[in-house]
Amino acid sequence: MAKPFPRRDRIDRRAHRRRLEDAMLALRMDTARSSTGAPAIRYGAGKELFGEGAKAPDVFRVVTGVVRTCRFLSDGRRQIYAFHHSGDIFGFETGGEHKLAAEAVCDCTVVSYRRKMVDALASHDEATATLLFSYALQSLAKAQEHALLLGRRSALGKIAAFLGEQADRSSDHLLVDLAMTRQDIADYLGLTLETVSRTFTALERKAIIALPTARRIRITDVPGLRKLGAEPS
Amino acid sequence: MAKPFPRRDRIDRRAHRRRLEDAMLALRMDTARSSTGAPAIRYGAGKELFGEGAKAPDVFRVVTGVVRTCRFLSDGRRQIYAFHHSGDIFGFETGGEHKLAAEAVCDCTVVSYRRKMVDALASHDEATATLLFSYALQSLAKAQEHALLLGRRSALGKIAAFLGEQADRSSDHLLVDLAMTRQDIADYLGLTLETVSRTFTALERKAIIALPTARRIRITDVPGLRKLGAEPS
DNA sequence: CGGGATTTTGATTCCAATCAAGTCCGGTGG
């Protein structure tokens, strides 16, 4: 075997290893610190991170803001599969290519990792492989929870469960600032925007929530909300 | 460190390694051949393989028959997440414990692998780890497809898409023998059994399918079915 | 042959979609 540039080769290996370690750190921890190959990128509200069927499948971590993954139907309607908040990892749900699109719900920043990098990382380091696998299983669990929501619940149950989700993520569990429009919520829950709006109003009339502004929700009756959002409708 | 039984230890290691290799083979290939720790088990129709919240999470492969994974709601209703046919792997969707229940739709045989064994296997052999990861991603993709079905489709669209799924799995793509009841189908699609029945009748009247018996469906108009089962309703 | 489970069919009700105006901001430019 010829080794034309042994020194060069050694340097590259070392650089490669450092890149891997950087990426590993970034994946594992809630850090915006980006490695050589993964700068933090800003996207304006509504901008597309990647489209349906895009090659070059990358893995993303949300640093700030909210991202939605969705699919468009031929009649113009849309199904939103998930909202990804800061800290969430997404994009690896898609095998060879992205079967979903990802878009910024509001202004947001994300870091991205080349799929190749992630694969190299996983085969390199068992702990990271395990971590990635657990992310995948979490996504799967979420998708199943979502299916339950879509299949067996009334509009009231859907909205209540959705608000529960949002409240859990919020720092103040009694105050939710929605990043998304009524249409987004409707497309996530399999409803129309009118029904979403009406249901918010209904919850307000029942004194379960207050709506200081359209996008800000104060939960005034937690047990009441939980009861509606629990399993059945 | 004391080694009281060195010979015994060596034999155990060898046996352990053989078990791992057997399990690897069984996971990777469509084989009912079971390894030392994974006998093929028969379950009668309706029998429970494992319940919601069961500890001892195992991974299963269906050898013959059909298995459903589902959850029960407090009001007695049910959401079926998936039907698993022969060759399918399931059960690893659940992290530490099973959040779903699994039941035999009809008489069936499955092989099961202890979760510990699977984990050992994965950390032992990279190819197997990759394989398991790809199974997880496939499950995720299916769950998302299912969510789309539940969220944005009429009863007609749901049933058509469901029949498409079943036909694809069938050896004769024009003839589907359903293992499941109307109630099962309803719980999978988020409908009632009456609506499922009515929709079958409607498809028959449109001459898209024929129903020699309630459980046997002959597809007489493939393009027609595909059109209804395609994206929108 | 029963007899229970499964399936089909019918009548009615009800929830959410659709169609249709309004209202409420938040930003922009005169």
Place this chain on the structure above:
DNA sequence: CCACCGGACTTGATTGGAATCAAAATCCCG
């Protein structure tokens, strides 16, 4: 500064599709 504009949201009237309630028909298995 304010008037205006457009997008987001709310509200109302009506329709429609699936759920629910109810009963018959059919199948399958002992």
